[in-house]
Amino acid sequence: MGAQNFGHQASYGGRSNPARGGQGFQGGRQDKMSPEPVTALPLPKDYLDQAEELMRTGVKLITTSKIRRLLSLVTKVYNEEILRNETELSADSLAAVGMMRIRFAYECGRDSKVKNFVESARLMNYLKGIGNSRESFIQFAQYMEALVAYHKFFGGKEN
Secondary structure, three states, rough: OOOOOOOOOOOOHHHHHHHHOOOOOEEOOOOOOOOOOOOOOOOOOOOOHHHHHHHHHHHHHHHHHHHHHHHHHHHHHHHHHHOOOOOOOOOOHHHHHHHHHHHHHHHHHHOOHHHHHHHOOHHHHHHOOOOOEEHHHHHHHHHHHHHHHHHHHHOOOOO
């Protein structure tokens, strides 16, 4: 069977059909500036103090339900990894950390307040900086717990 056109021009090379109002990819040129890629950063040794300072000054950045939703993604993996003794994350946990990055990015795209919080707390940077280190992941989970705790301590509200 041959390809059917149905009266529309085909789209090739990543370009959308201008006859249908699409602009699409224009030979590597983008109309908007692309955001910088997320840089992997190690969690600083004073991450608990950093969490306290961030939430003391920026408790209104995010609601309790949204920060707890992010924490719940981390807690699932933490509960499995805390029982292990290996130095590297399990294959399942490593995959889950990758999915966390995707979910955090999605939540940032949905809500500018979440994005401001994630950027201020450098969550994407620290997630990427975990690599396959079990110890780094456990510290990241403790950082997330500290953010939630200080959010509540400093009067974080639901809205």
